[in-house]
Amino acid sequence: xxxxxxxxxxxxxxxxxxxxxxxxxxxxxxxxxxxxxxxxxxxxxxxxxxxxxxxxxxxxxxxxxxxxxxxxxxxxxxxxxxxxxxxxxxxxxxxxxxxxxxxxxxxxxxxxxxxxxx
Amino acid sequence: xxxxxxxxxxxxxxxxxxxxxxxxxxxxxxxxxxxxxxxxxxxxxxxxxxxxxxxxxxxxxxxxxxxxxxxxxxxxxxxxxxxxxxxxxxxxxxxxxxxxxxxxxxxxxxx
Numbered sequence: 001x002x003x004x005x006x007x008x009x010x011x012x013x014x015x016x017x018x019x020x021x022x023x024x025x026x027x028x029x030x031x032x033x034x035x036x037x038x039x040x041x042x043x044x045x046x047x048x049x050x051x052x053x054x055x056x057x058x059x060x061x062x063x064x065x066x067x068x069x070x071x072x073x074x075x076x077x078x079x080x081x082x083x084x085x086x087x088x089x090x091x092x093x094x095x096x097x098x099x100x101x102x103x104x105x106x107x108x109x110x111x112x113x114x115x116x117x118x
Numbered sequence: 119x120x121x122x123x124x125x126x127x128x129x130x131x132x133x134x135x136x137x138x139x140x141x142x143x144x145x146x147x148x149x150x151x152x153x154x155x156x157x158x159x160x161x162x163x164x165x166x167x168x169x170x171x172x173x174x175x176x177x178x179x180x181x182x183x184x185x186x187x188x189x190x191x192x193x194x195x196x197x198x199x200x201x202x203x204x205x206x207x208x209x210x211x212x213x214x215x216x217x218x219x220x221x222x223x224x225x226x227x228x229x
Binding site for chain 1: 122149151153159160161162163166168206208210216217218219220221222
């Protein structure tokens, strides 16, 4: 697609449930990022993929959070045993990486998935 | 650990006035980005600054980068209501490509 696509756009779940959020990056972008944004705050880094592997997962808050990108394109962020504090907008971004002049490191963001844990 | 601070966090301006938003960061980096976010929307890239002394302009907005001072500015000239939004700066740090964001500056331009 033309831009980063995220589904669902809204998810309401109950405390303790399992949630999956999906991200489809811009075609050809090898790097994919997950951020979390709470109300009134800046995006907080969670994890970054280069291809299929997680290059940096230092932002994942605890082991309830996990993300995969098995074929180097679509990624899924998985949250187990959700807590009310997990409520936020989860943003996915992708970027072009490589030695070409197009590699500015600029991230292109999707519209986000708003997660509400009741 | 890279920290990014923006000020002010809230800015109420009158149309036609000028103002500057500041972005300071704590460790060496030569890549800085400015994004705009409208309420309920995602982040839109405004400027990419990739070297010391870089200056970019688009319409009423101009961004600059001083890597020695670890400072970027976003200058608003003759503000109009359409510029009302939250502006974030982000600095490349940590792993390659990872961006660390400031808390944002919420700009409100009033007639």
